[in-house]
């Protein structure tokens with residue numbers, strides 16, 4: 001029996017003012033009220049965390065951030081720490097998104113530090129990994145995933161609850177492009193990720209860790225993706241911005 005509760009997470013990236021974010025979070029909370037058997041999380045910008053936390057009060061929708069620094073405080077202009085995110089109402093934090101790797105110099109080493117710090121702060125870490133189109137064409141996908149997992153999770157053994165770590169497989173070529181990995185391509189990558197997790201964390205933790213698919217997830221393709229045994233949810237960008245559309249993804253079953 002598969003004990004993993006699906007997680008549908010929305011990455012709002014650099015969209016929405018605090019007012020828009022609070023309004024949309026409240027609308028989403030209402031739309032998914034009473035939906036059972038699936039966890040829901042949204043990750044707005046830093047500026048929106050507090051108003052969104054207030055809008056989500058009393059709802060089952062969890063709040064996440066899109067990034068964090070690994071130190072708890074200090075002279076790091078423009079950064080936020082794990083304890084600060086926690087105090088702002090976050091339960092989750094996305095780490096190592098490909099846009100951060102691509103545009104902001106995020107490496108497997110900084111990802112590793114951030115995951116350690118996130119778990120230490122009591123946040124659930126959503127580790128993003130995925131290959132570029134060029135790497136896929138050169139048949140390097142599994143090597144890339146192997147390295148990102150092994151370096152990103154170096155010396156990390158999540159101990160604060162079985163869902164402290166979530167992995168999101170996001171093929172870079174499928175993000176915001178309308179191209180989705182086929183269900184079989186995604187399943188192949190997810191099964192491989194679970195195998196590597198078993199080497200790193202042990203079989204039990206690998207079995208209970210949720211692996212999300214991300215990259216042009218929409219209401220029309222979520223059910224097929226979710227029918228695959230190792231796909232445990234979605235990390236949704238564009239289609240998470242509209243509460244009605246995102247709620248359709250949440251209600252995929």
Ligand SMILES: O=C(CO)COP(=O)(O)O
Nearest residue numbers: 011175176215216237238
């Ligand atoms: O990057 C993503 C989620 O983190 C995916 O974005 P899209 O759903 O817009 O392709």
